[in-house]
Every structure is written in C-alpha cells, then in structure tokens.
Amino acid sequence: MRKTAVSILICCAASVQGAWATGQMRPGLWEMSMKSDAFKAIPKMSPQQMEQMRKMGVNVPKMEDGAMVTKVCITKEMAARDQPPIERNEAGCQPRNFQRSGNTYSSDIVCDGAxxxxxxxxxxxxxxxxxxxxxxxxxxxxxxxxxxxHSENSGKWLAADCGSVKPVAEMKPAK
Structure with a gap:
C-alpha cells in the first residue's frame, strides 16, 4: 500500500508541474500546497523521524490542515516557459495536451509506467x-x-530570493 500511495503522490506532483511552467509565474520562492485523498494511505511519521530525515538532507514536506506543504524555487527560465516541460517521472506519468487560455490552463496526465x-x-x-x-x-x-x-493544489509566491531552496530541476535524482 505504501508503494501505491507514493506513486500516486508522484503522479500528483506531475499535476502541479503544469502550474509552475505556464509563463505566468513570478520567479523566486513559492509555497506549494496539495490536499489529496492519497494522504490517508501514507503512514504517519513522528516529528522526530521527520527531523532526522531533514538532517540527512531529505526535503520532507510539512503537513498543515490536511495538506502537504513544500517550498519550491522557480527560476527565471522556468517562469518564462510557455508550457510544462514534457518529462516522464518515476511513476511513468507525463503531461500531455497542455492548453492555456488567459489565466487558466489544463493538461492531461498520462501514466503508462510499470x-x-x-x-x-x-x-x-x-x-x-x-x-x-x-x-x-x-x-x-x-x-x-x-x-x-482527487487532489486540490495551490501555490503562492513568497519572495524573489529562493535562499537555500534549490530549483525544482536540481531536486530530481540523477539518472
């Protein structure tokens, strides 16, 4: 069940990917929030376990009001893109058919991984x-x-300077 929940969250992250690359985001530090019914299947971690993982360099999102909240750095190049980068994630999911009209956007997320x-x-x-x-x-x-x-996502710009938060592309594991 844990493997299933992690895959669903990876897929959810792909859905947020469409937002940070639509050419309408201000570069800098963003706070991203995701409420998902998939969180019910993930085992709870104690504050001590979470702190230990952070000390090991793992970016552990915090949970607030039933939502996973994390900080994300958006570079000038990422903010200037007119569509999301088409890239397959670990679950085999990728955005397709991206469309933008004014301040709205939509995309299909297709998963065909193992x-x-x-x-x-x-x-x-x-x-x-x-x-x-x-x-x-x-x-x-x-x-x-x-x-x-089902998930509900939101993001808000916090600052022009990302501080120690690395850009999203640098957070991905090396292949």
Whole structure:
C-alpha cells in the first residue's frame, strides 16, 4: 500500500508541474500546497523521524490542515516557459495536451509506467503572477490496485530570493 500511495503522490506532483511552467509565474520562492485523498494511505511519521530525515538532507514536506506543504524555487527560465516541460517521472506519468487560455490552463496526465497506469486531468487558474489553484483527478491502477484519486493544489509566491531552496530541476535524482 505504501508503494501505491507514493506513486500516486508522484503522479500528483506531475499535476502541479503544469502550474509552475505556464509563463505566468513570478520567479523566486513559492509555497506549494496539495490536499489529496492519497494522504490517508501514507503512514504517519513522528516529528522526530521527520527531523532526522531533514538532517540527512531529505526535503520532507510539512503537513498543515490536511495538506502537504513544500517550498519550491522557480527560476527565471522556468517562469518564462510557455508550457510544462514534457518529462516522464518515476511513476511513468507525463503531461500531455497542455492548453492555456488567459489565466487558466489544463493538461492531461498520462501514466503508462510499470507500476502506474491511467489517465488524469488537471485544471487550474492563476490570480496574477503570485498565486494559482488547480484541481487534479486520476483514474487507473497503481501496482495492480485500482485507484481513483482527487487532489486540490495551490501555490503562492513568497519572495524573489529562493535562499537555500534549490530549483525544482536540481531536486530530481540523477539518472
């Protein structure tokens, strides 16, 4: 079950990916929040376990009001993109059919990896260049288990300087 929940969260992260690359985000430090029904399947970590992981360099998102909250650095280059980068993540999910009209955007998320198969749809909108909201729905399978998943995402710009938070592209594991 834990492997399934992690795959779903990876797929959810792909849905947020559409937001940070639509050419409407201000570069700098952003706080991203994701509420998902997938969180119910993830074992809870004690504050001590979370602190130990942070000391080991793991970017452990905090949980606030049922949402996973993390800080993300958006570079000038990322903010200037007109569409999300098309890249497959560990779950085999990638955005397709990205569309933007004014301050709204949508994208399909297609998963065809070994552990995850199915289709998702993300719809979102910006309020200027300092905040966004989106909704993501997915239906498919994760490691052979049927999955119907819903998440609500938001982001808000915090500062021009990212401080010690690395840009998203640098957070990915080396291949």
């Amino acid at each position: 552990g995850m198969k199915g289709m998702g749809k993300v719809n979102g909108s910006f309020a200027g260049d300092t905040s966004f909201t989106s909704v993501y729905d997915f239906k498919g399978t994760a490691y052979g288990q049927p999955v119907t998943q």
